[in-house]
Amino acid sequence: MDRAVKEDHKYYVMSFSNLGGLVMPILLEMTFTDGSKEQLHIPAEIWLRAPKNVSKLLITEKELASVEIDPRWETADIDIDNNHYPRRIIPSRIESYKAEKKDLPEYRDIMHDVTTEKKVPGKKVKKK
């Protein structure tokens, strides 16, 4: 205990649930308050301890800002809504589609073409 106080490290206990049933390694990306990132790969053997819920103690020198599970989609996880701490809202497909900025000509809304005023081209001045 004294040593822990002396070292002044940060202690985090992360709890993971196996909701889908398939045993997978836990791939973590940790972002610290100073902006640095660290990867932590926990082997699938962790689920030998308990098939439904496991906990992992993490001791770091830096303060943790956020954690993401499987950031590069390398496991067979089909629900990425619950892969972030703090919780992040994942937009639905249609929400993403609406949010995209569509400046390219192929994205023009042809239904609104009739409401667009035509520009009258000005007279060209020929250079002598």
Added chain:
Amino acid sequence: MFDAVKQFCVVCLTVVVATSAGLAEAHQQQEAYTTLLFNPRSGNLEISHRFYSHDAEFVLSRYLQEPVNLTSSIEQRAEFLRYVAEAFEVRFGDQQPALLTNIGSELEGQYIWVYQEMPIPADICVLTVKMIAFHEIWPHHANHINVEVKSGVQSARLTGDDPSQSFKLKDCPGYIALTDGNKR
């Protein structure tokens, strides 16, 4: 010596025929996916249809009687959106087909996505989905429907013989599991 050459030619010919037969049979599955998502954040029932672009171009070319290229023609993509909107309907209880708003379409790799939405109606327990896209050309074409609600996903595969399916939403108080007798 001559026999050996003859035997070698027969083996080569067999390999070529076997390979070409394999290629002839290699075709993607004829199916499309439709997801109905009850999105509590937006308050909308969001409907996303995903089709193979190749199949969509083939069907639309029959429909329009002209060559179709969905990658280059936004007008034809708008036509396909209208085609899908006519082929798909959703009813709540015994009501008339719901009025859906066409959001748009986009290409992603080998797929074309079509988006529709409507406000989530109050107190819905049963919804019926009908999807007949591509069935006029391929009756065996499977339209896979996923209904995503808070409690989970319910699915059905609709073909030309059975183009509609009722879903009893699990969040509804009087939920009873669907059986074949619930099909319409």
